[in-house]
Every structure is written in structure tokens, then in C-alpha cells.
Amino acid sequence: MKDPKTLVQDPPRGPVEPVQLGLDDRIQFRCHKDIDCFNQCCMDIDITLTPYDILRLSRRLDIPTSECLALNAVAFEMDQHGMPGYKLRTREDSPVCRFVTEEGCSVYEDRPAACRYYALGSMGLHRKDSAGVDDVYFLVKEPHCHGHREPRTLTVREYRREQDVEVHDDLNREWRDIILKKRSSGPAVGSPTERSFQLFHLASYDLDGFRRFVLSTNFRETFDLEAETYTQLEEDDEALLRFSARFLKQVLFGEQTIPLREGVREQRMEQRMERKRRRLEEGKEETEQPFDPRYDAPQEED
Known part of the structure; x- marks a missing residue:
């Protein structure tokens, strides 16, 4: 078939x-x-x-x-x-x-x-x-x-x-529409980074891994969500799947579907600048992407 x-x-x-x-x-x-x-x-x-x-x-x-x-x-x-x-x-x-x-x-x-x-x-x-x-x-x-x-x-x-x-x-349906939007947008969306591919894979296919990511300290310190929302995402697979579509819209298109905590954007930009300064001092080439709210998501915790 x-x-x-x-x-x-x-x-x-x-x-x-x-x-x-x-x-x-x-x-x-x-x-x-x-x-x-x-x-x-x-x-x-x-x-x-x-x-x-x-x-x-x-x-x-x-x-x-x-x-x-x-x-x-x-x-x-x-x-x-x-x-x-x-x-x-x-x-x-x-x-x-x-x-x-x-x-x-x-x-x-x-x-x-x-x-x-x-x-x-x-x-x-x-x-x-x-x-x-x-x-x-x-x-x-x-x-x-x-x-x-x-x-x-x-x-x-x-x-x-x-x-x-x-x-x-x-x-x-929301996931399908995200795929269609990315394809139809073409150059307007641009080429995703390796990090955005990793997040797309995590949020789309590895829901158990995505749950650990969403419940991590880094995620909680980055995004401003109610405690009840985290409880639902921990217990309800379907709610987590719907939330993953919200997350992907933010990662791929920069839509503000999940609110950031106050001051997070500025703090993370400062962290990026500090990492860049250290690499320059060590004589290393710039490898990190410029700040982009579409792809700027917290790292998974070990």
C-alpha cells in the first residue's frame, strides 16, 4: 500500500x-x-x-x-x-x-x-x-x-x-499545517538551523523526550506558563501533542505562541555575546547563529 x-x-x-x-x-x-x-x-x-x-x-x-x-x-x-x-x-x-x-x-x-x-x-x-x-x-x-x-x-x-x-x-492537523506553511513560505522562512531541526524532531516525533524537555528547569525558567499547564503536559499525552504544535510555530516562524518570562530575551542575548567574546579571546571562529527568536529555545538538560 x-x-x-x-x-x-x-x-x-x-x-x-x-x-x-x-x-x-x-x-x-x-x-x-x-x-x-x-x-x-x-x-x-x-x-x-x-x-x-x-x-x-x-x-x-x-x-x-x-x-x-x-x-x-x-x-x-x-x-x-x-x-x-x-x-x-x-x-x-x-x-x-x-x-x-x-x-x-x-x-x-x-x-x-x-x-x-x-x-x-x-x-x-x-x-x-x-x-x-x-x-x-x-x-x-x-x-x-x-x-x-x-x-x-x-x-x-x-x-x-x-x-x-x-x-x-x-x-x-496543526502539525500538517505547519509543514505546509513552511513549504509554501519558501525563502520567507529561510533555511532552518541544525538546532531548529533538532527541536522539530523532538517536538514532532519523540514525545517522551519532549515532555522531559518541557518539564525541565531550563524550560520553566524561559517560558511563562501556569503551574496547571505543566501538570497537564506531564499527565496528558494529547495535551502535550497539541502544545508541541504551539512550540513549533514559535521555533519555525517566530510566532509568540508561548510567552517568555520577563527579561529572558535580554539575558540570553547577553549570554550569547559573552560566549562570542570568549571564543574571540581564544582565537576560535564564530560558529553560533545570530540571535533569532524562531530558533532561540532552551537546551535540553542532561
């Missing part, structure tokens, strides 16, 4: 039917264990993982998000700047999904959003007359899939509800 759920707005190709569908448009499709093509969509996969996908898989497997990435994901670059992304790892030396069994998906209740959508595709679309991003849908018909022959019709809205994909879209 090639990933029909995409972040970009390139014209669909291959098995995708070039017809845009709305939530109330009807499709003919049904997948079940008795169909003769059962599991065929899992034999050749290319699944891009979202932050919520990784969170759900890590909780299902009862392992930290960093370990889940190491065991079940493969890194790739999402754009020309090297923005990090992850795809679902297949079996060794095979394109077959690592979670498929003869009985079906072994993590079915926590499968990625792309698997839930199949044989629908979904993407975010920027329209010229709108500042927001629209959700659009399209049908995917691959030769191995016979689910389109099944005598059942339902609306896109009903299919999304049946596959329990709505919560995935709700929790992934």
Missing part, C-alpha cells in the same frame, strides 16, 4: 482517481477478512508516520517514543532543507509491513492514519482565496484491491467515522 495520505498538494498520480471528494460524497468500498485480497495492501507499503501515529504505536507496544522510532521507523527528508520525517519500517529485506499477520494487522486498533484511510486518500490544500488549509479527499484504486467491488456504499464522512480516523486528523 502506497501512502494515500499526503501533506503536500501535488497533483495525485498513479492509482489515485483525479476527482476531489467532499465529506458527503459517496464511495463504494469495504474491506473484511473474507475478501480474496485480504492483507494484500500490507505486502508493499510506503507509509509516512505522523506524530500521533508514533505516539499511538509507542503506547500500544509499551515502549518510549524514541525506542519506537528506532525499532519501527525509518528516517527520510521531507523537503529540500532536510526537514526530518519518518516512514513505517518494513520487514528486513522486504516491503511487507512488519505488523501484518495471517489474521490481519497486529496493531489494528492503533494502526497509522494512512492505513485507516485506505482506500481513501487525504491531503491539505491551500486555496488562493483562503488563509487556511482545506481537507480534501480522493479515491485510491490499486490493482490488488478488490474492496471497490463490494456491494456497499457510504459517504466519506461515514467511512472516516467507521475507521476512527477523526481523532487522528484532529491531533495531526
Whole structure:
């Protein structure tokens, strides 16, 4: 199964039917264990993982998000700047999904959003007359899939509800829109620094690491948040995932989504100047980026 759920707005190709569908448009499709093509969509996969996908898989497997990435994901670059992304790892030396069994998906209740959508595709679309991003849908018909022959019709809205994909879209939407904004902004945003890539990876994919980062003394001394907010971020995965989108908007675009404590900006600029002075005294070249509020976030604690 090639990933029909995409972040970009390139014209669909291959098995995708070039017809845009709305939530109330009807499709003919049904997948079940008795169909003769059962599991065929899992034999050749290319699944891009979202932050919520990784969170759900890590909780299902009862392992930290960093370990889940190491065991079940493969890194790739999402754009020309090297923005990090992850795809679902297949079996060794095979394109077959690592979670498929003869009985079906072994993590079915926590499968990625792309698997839930199949044989629908979904993407975010920027329209010229709108500042927001629209959700659009399209049908995917691959030769191995016979689910389109099944005598059942339902609306896109009903299919999304049946596959329990709505919560995935709700929790992934802000992150997807951040990716689209970065791509569409181009030179206006500029090339991210290595530090911003590290923060993007942390906030997007390693939610357990991001929680430690947010609860650290350095973070608390930098950002002005209520004690109740920290309690929620410590206990609630979904709240932390939503907060990560706020953090990324500040890191990538300089939006003041998380207030800084009074005097922090000036203090950190002074610290940078002091480090620069020391390097000059030691005869070392300047390696630190100029102060930029988009990327100026606290370091993780050891």
C-alpha cells in the first residue's frame, strides 16, 4: 500500500482517481477478512508516520517514543532543507509491513492514519482565496484491491467515522499545517538551523523526550506558563501533542505562541555575546547563529 495520505498538494498520480471528494460524497468500498485480497495492501507499503501515529504505536507496544522510532521507523527528508520525517519500517529485506499477520494487522486498533484511510486518500490544500488549509479527499484504486467491488456504499464522512480516523486528523492537523506553511513560505522562512531541526524532531516525533524537555528547569525558567499547564503536559499525552504544535510555530516562524518570562530575551542575548567574546579571546571562529527568536529555545538538560 502506497501512502494515500499526503501533506503536500501535488497533483495525485498513479492509482489515485483525479476527482476531489467532499465529506458527503459517496464511495463504494469495504474491506473484511473474507475478501480474496485480504492483507494484500500490507505486502508493499510506503507509509509516512505522523506524530500521533508514533505516539499511538509507542503506547500500544509499551515502549518510549524514541525506542519506537528506532525499532519501527525509518528516517527520510521531507523537503529540500532536510526537514526530518519518518516512514513505517518494513520487514528486513522486504516491503511487507512488519505488523501484518495471517489474521490481519497486529496493531489494528492503533494502526497509522494512512492505513485507516485506505482506500481513501487525504491531503491539505491551500486555496488562493483562503488563509487556511482545506481537507480534501480522493479515491485510491490499486490493482490488488478488490474492496471497490463490494456491494456497499457510504459517504466519506461515514467511512472516516467507521475507521476512527477523526481523532487522528484532529491531533495531526496543526502539525500538517505547519509543514505546509513552511513549504509554501519558501525563502520567507529561510533555511532552518541544525538546532531548529533538532527541536522539530523532538517536538514532532519523540514525545517522551519532549515532555522531559518541557518539564525541565531550563524550560520553566524561559517560558511563562501556569503551574496547571505543566501538570497537564506531564499527565496528558494529547495535551502535550497539541502544545508541541504551539512550540513549533514559535521555533519555525517566530510566532509568540508561548510567552517568555520577563527579561529572558535580554539575558540570553547577553549570554550569547559573552560566549562570542570568549571564543574571540581564544582565537576560535564564530560558529553560533545570530540571535533569532524562531530558533532561540532552551537546551535540553542532561
